Amino acid sequence: MIGRDRIQYKSPDQLRLMRQAGLLVGQTLERLREAAVAGTSTxxxxxxAERTIRDAVATPSFLGYGHPPFPAxxxxSVNDEIVHGVPGARRLQDGDVVSIDCGAILQGWHGDSAISLVVGGSQHADPADTELLRVTEESMWRGIAAxxxxxxxxxxxAAVEDLVLSADHDYGIVEExxxxxxxxEMHxxxxxxxxxxxxxGVRVRPGLAVAIEPMLTRGSAQTRVLADDWTVVTLDGSRAAHFEHTVAVTEAxxxxxxxxxxGEQKLTELGAKFAPLT
Known part of the structure; x- marks a missing residue:
């Protein structure tokens, strides 16, 4: 149903279908997290990712999207790359900050999510990168809980910004x-x-589904787009992180x-109402 505000509000059955797409995206990202080790190419x-999505009889949301068509x-996105990094021959190294954004279409419905990680885990991470990732992910959850x-x-x-401003470091919040x-549709x-x-903004109604995705940098929030017309990088070369979840609002x-x-664990921790449709 399209409301007077031009927003597509979903029925409970439609949200259940979106959950299947969302689960596939979440599972794909977990496979990629495990595979993102030093020496592996993007x-x-x-x-x-493509094999995982297609094996589930689903379609990648990003492949062929936009102008020029996204090729993957x-x-x-690695280190100073914020979002929309194009995979290719680059091989990951221990200590790299890697953000992976994934979307899939299942039975006509989209799921969209992103994670950031440090290759090699905490033993290879710059503590400043570890904190960047922690603050970015927590800001996403504060936004969801709002x-x-x-x-x-x-x-x-407002909830995202409040959390970021409460951190010990002065992070850049990407606004573009x-x-x-x-x-x-994905967007x-x-x-x-x-x-x-x-x-x-509009008043939140049941049936709303949104993707919440803060992007933070360790330096300036200013960005530029590379010659591939997709990859967005920090203007000052500082490292960046990106987290995203697709969230549905139900009656409860x-x-x-x-x-x-x-979302049960984090929503409960933050005092928000966890209300899946069974």
Whole structure:
């Protein structure tokens, strides 16, 4: 159903279908997390993602998307690359910060999620990178927890920004790329800023599904796009992180469609209502 605000509101049955797409995306990202080791190329990770999605009789959301058409199944962004990195011959090294963004279409419905990790784990991580990832992921969850029926949508960005500003480091919040509605298309109304804005946004209604995806840098939030017309990098060369989940609003609360546990652990920890549709 399309509301007067041009937002596609989903029925409970449609949200259940979106959960299947979301689970596939979450499972694909876990496979990629395990495979993202030193010596592996970003192109090899992309091939693994495509096999995983197609084996589930689903279609990659990103492949062929946009202008120029995106040439891969997942976006893989390394170190100073923020989002939309194009996989290829680059081989990962221990200590690299890697962000992987994945989307899939299953029975006509999209799921979209992103993770960031340090290759080689904590023993190879710069502590500043570890903290960057922690703050970025936590800011995403604070934004998710701010979603509630009857509240204003842009409370999400305010919650993200509040968490980032409370950190010990002065992180850059990337503003050019924001969250979005999702459903039968990957990008739909409404836009969901990752920062505080004057406009409070629409009132949140049951059936809303959005992708919430803060992107933080260790330095300036200024960006530029590389010659491939896709890869977005930090202007000052600082490292960046990106986390994303697709979230549904139900009558009773929230269901994180791309989280393997539906978001139960983090939503409960933050005092938000976890409300999956059974």
């Amino acid at each position: 192109g090899e990770l992309d091939q693994l 199944t997942v976006c893989i 979603l509630a029926v009857g509240e204003r949508l842009h409370a999400v960005g 790329y924001v969250g979005h509605g999702i459903g039968t 739909q109304d409404p836009q969901v800023p990752n920062y505080r804005v004057r406009d409070k 609360g929230l269901w994180v469609l791309t989280a393997l546990d539906g």
